[in-house]
Amino acid sequence: MSEVKILPNLVWKYNYEPGFDVQAFLDYQSKEAELHQTEADGGKSTAGHPNPPHEWECNRDFMMWLRPKIEICLREWDVQYTDIVATGSWTNIHNINAHTLPHDHGSTNVVVSAYVQVPEDSGNLMFEQLMRTNWTHYSRIPENTIHDYWKEVNVQTNDVVLFPGWMTHKTQASRSTGDRITFTINTDGRDRNNIIL
Ligand SMILES: [Fe+2]
Numbered sequence: 001m002s003e004v005k006i007l008p009n010l011v012w013k014y015n016y017e018p019g020f021d022v023q024a025f026l027d028y029q030s031k032e033a034e035l036h037q038t039e040a041d042g043g044k045s046t047a048g049h050p051n052p053p054h055e056w057e058c059n060r061d062f063m064m065w066l067r068p069k070i071e072i073c074l075r076e077w078d079v080q081y082t083d084i085v086a087t088g089s090w091t092n093i094h095n096i097n098a099h100t101l102p103h104d105h106g107s108t109n110v111v112v113s114a115y116v117q118v119p120e121d122s123g124n125l126m127f128e129q130l131m132r133t134n135w136t137h138y139s140r141i142p143e144n145t146i147h148d149y150w151k152e153v154n155v156q157t158n159d160v161v162l163f164p165g166w167m168t169h170k171t172q173a174s175r176s177t178g179d180r181i182t183f184t185i186n187t188d189g190r191d192r193n194n195i196i197l
Contacts, residue, residue, distance in 0.1 A: 013162075014162075020158070028051070029091060033091070047092075090184055093181055099171050100170050107165060110188070125152075125171055128150060132148055
């Protein structure tokens with residue numbers, strides 16, 4: 001017997017052992033973080049603000065560590081590329097009750113969600129169950145709900161999750177009074193033969 005895989009893998013989770021400069025994120029958030037359309041009940045984001053975290057000197061080693069992980073995604077999804085670009089990055093901060101509403105990242109090829117600081121009970125990452133409607137006629141064992149709308153991914157400090165930009169996701173509401181800090185990067189594989197203007 002062998003299991004036959006007909007779909008590509010969609011989500012990877014790594015651990016960035018060296019960890020992140022938490023104070024650098026807190027300093028930046030104290031100046032740039034604001035309420036945002038995806039952040040609910042007190043969550044704040046620096047999305048769209050200048051000096052994005054992927055360009056910071058303190059994240060240089062992380063970006064070098066990250067690059068081959070992005071390539072694994074692009075190869076798994078048969079993306080034609082010669083170069084990898086970061087099209088933007090930001091950091092979110094959640095305190096008690098804050099959460100991120102369901103959203104996707106549009107045309108982004110690979111989303112990178114890095115967990116700079118995750119206090120206990122500050123909420124996990126949730127992905128929409130892509131094939132939910134295909135299974136609704138089967139009598140399945142209920143877990144959270146019988147309709148199985150979301151798949152929960154446990155996240156801890158220094159975890160790094162990569163997934164395609166079209167996958168709808170959200171976070172659970174934080175039950176912690178500590179600051180939950182995330183660092184998200186949008187990346188694309190680009191074929192330089194196709195970008196001559
Ligand atoms: Fe997101």
